[in-house]
Amino acid sequence: MASAAQQTLFLPFENGILPPPSDAESFVAFGIEANTALDEAWKKALTIVQPFRPDYHKLERAGFHVVPRVEGNGRFDAGMLLLGKHRGRNEQWFADSLQRVAPDGAIVVCGEKKLGIDSFRKWAGKIVELEDRLSKNHAVVFWMKRPAELSDETISALRPAAKRVDGRFDTAPGMFSHGEIDKGSALLAHHLEGRLSGAVADFGAGWGYLSAECLKYPEKFSKIDLYEADFEALEAARGNLSGLAGDIPLSFHWHDLVSEPVAEIYDTVVMNPPFHEGRAADVSLGQAFIAAAARRLKPGGRLLLVANRQLPYEATLKPLFRLVEILEEGQGFKVIEARR
Template sequence: MTSPAQQTLFLPFENGILPPLDDGARFLAFGIEADAALEGAWKEALAIVQPFRPAYLKLGRAGFHVVPRLEGDVLFDGGLMLLAKHRGRNEQWFADLLSRVAPGGTIVICGDKKLGIGSFRKWAGKIAEAEDRLSKNHAVVFWMKRPAGLPGEAIEALYPAAKRVDGRFHTAAGMFSHGEIDKGSALLARHLEGRLSGAVADFGAGWGYLSAECLKYPQKITKLDLYEADFEALEAARGNLSGLAGNIPVSFHWQDLVSEPLTAIYDTVVMNPPFHEGRAADISLGRAFIAAAARRLKSGGRLLFVANRQLPYEATLKSLFRSVETLEEGQGFKVVEARR
């Protein structure tokens, strides 16, 4: 079932406020989900950018044309955007729409009121004045024409600046822990020495901080595999780890650890598992990561992970691992070692 905000996104077309699609029209879309209601003309018209692997997989299975990142220089007749929870990524998507929609083409943007659609509409309106708006399903949709004669430098100025972390890591808006080292991950990193061995995997690797910390102990590691569902974060990790691995083979996997099975076997898994689906806490994600680690660890293999102290993972750990030890609690986190 699609979100109420996505239903609202298409209301101007359904209500006849905006004209129906022309034959052969192509619309660039950001952030939308698979939707059985988008059959026929819309399904053919949409080119969807979706960097989040679970949503990307659902769109692909439903037969939509979807890519994780925009490539090439094709112009589109119009654009659609469903606000994500990260303001910076929304700003990036809006700039991409201005770059890729032909002058005079319609751009339609919608978002849940809780995601700040009101303030985003005011910000976007400084670049292109909205023609109109409507509100339904606790969401607001507004639309505009892509201005003609918009200078390229004005569009470039809309892209949020990338942030360097610790003088060595590239991060960008929308990624987990954008612009800073996550406190929980930093706490876990203090316990890696003497506990890493053999084939190592980083589950939910983000932009690569924990993997970089693992590579500080090359004499203990035979290979390192990174798994991450956010395509942009994984590409950042690829750059951030460049030059750090020496002779250690490092591989990068854009993968949903919840729905896509792994085949490799590991001696050590490190992770700072996610516990949010959208804006809501969902501890089943962390439990799924723990179960995935248990399936792919050798007998005697070690899981090292950090989590918010209040998250109840102990029962899952004890049911899947031979021994479980809390190495440290502090700053609202707990660092746990579990052995198969």
Template sequence: MKTPLFLPFTQEILPVPQTGEHLIAYGLQEVPETGWQPHLEIIQPWRPDYLKLSQAGFNTLPQVQEGQTYDGGLLLLDKHRKRNENRLLHLLMAVKAGGRVVVCGDKVSGAASLRKWAGQFVPAADSLSKNHAIVFWLRVPEKLDKSILAQRQNTGTRIDNRFETLPGMFSHGRIDTGSALLTRFMPDILEGAVADFGAGWGYLSACALENCPDITALDLYEADYDALQVARRNLANIPSSVLPGFHWQDLTREQPHQCYDTIISNPPFHEGRAADVSLGQAFIRCAARALKPNGKLLLVANRHLPYETILADCFRHSEHLAQENGFKIILAQP
């Protein structure tokens, strides 16, 4: 289903961009109509959507270009309230005075409450509803104290005064219970060239650098560009002779370019709001192809996820090392 985000333009409530006008867009997952191609700079840190949009010919970037200004802005909301707020605040700072910011979301993404929240800075000019979604738009005023907007941006949550995490990331503000369980088994198993599949903000890799003396190389693979940049910062101050590599890749579609002695992973099992066991299965297939002949996959998963069949198909041997607190630790060898 096409997003109602563009509805105010198709219904001619708002004027479509004119030649030379450029809008910045957050949150787009589906490819817009081709007429928008010359006008959009799409910010999409999620690798699968980035590839889809860029391959369709749209100017797509994984992160904003600081200091750029735009004639307008678009925001498609997701389920992460603080990230939505941050993006809206950035649009209000980046869009020129007189430009419009158009926001779209449903009840789950909190569109109505975000509209009310935004009213403390700029009142909504108008809105419309369709298919359980709300679209509202704001006009950036001539006088807007952008220093106040900058102060209101959520800069994330630090864990143990050392790990940075940002809204919208997996395990924001906390160490995932399954990942913590996995780290107990890493020192005895990790050796040689190691890869972290679905590295997130870098917790498993940080523990590997600190507690696994037999590793000689470490590569982090992550589809969320923002999380990968946070992982880079989280690992920067760990004293180690191993220099980590950081790879923005969608492992369900893009295979690593080398093979490893050990792979660690806490694979994702959600696509948006829906559980999707095929994501973890794709990670397992990818790991089987990326391991050296005598390599090892050390995996943590929710206990209910049915990975045993795919493990039996892809690996010569697999075993459960532990089952605790709703998680299972699996060791597999090709």
């Protein structure tokens, strides 16, 4: 069952205000979830853009055509956008909709009231003339026609600027720790020297900060493999690390560590595991990352992780690792070393 906001997204079509896609039409949709209630005509018409690997898999299993990013210069007959919690990524996807939808094609946007749909609607209305709106399920859906006269320069100006961090990292809205170095990751970075060896994996690599810190000690290890569920963050990491690796081989894996097995074996794993699913804290995410590391570390291998101080990861670590030591506590975080 789709979220209440997604159900509202399709309301103009269900009410007969907007026509559903014909056999020959193609719609691009940003951010929507798997919805088995949609019929085959919708599945045939939709190209869904979903950069978050777990949601991508759900859509794929449900039979939808899903991509992490739209490539090429093709145009779609209409567009749909389900707003998420990151305003900047919503603005990016709105600009993508204007770029990808053919002139006079419908663009339908929906979001929960608590996520700021009303302010987003007012912002969009300053750019494009809106046709109408509906409200249901604590969400608002509005729609417009893609103007025939809309320059590439106008669309580009809508895209939020990437934020450069520490003079060397490019980040974008929607990524973890967008625009700044995460304090926990910075704390962990202080403990990397002398603890890296052999094949290294960065679990939940984000835009590449911890891997970049590892690359300060290239004589101590043989390679780094980055695993990240956010496609856009992983692509940012690819760019951020391109000039730093020297002779150290890097590989980039768009990967869901909770549900997808890791093939390689490692000597060292570094991680700042996620602990939120949407808006709610979910300690099981970090526990799954720890279990994945334990399965792929060699005997004697080392896990280095940082976590919020209150998260009870020690109970997960101790049955899986021979030694567990807290290296530092401070600023609301704890840095832990665990040995297989």
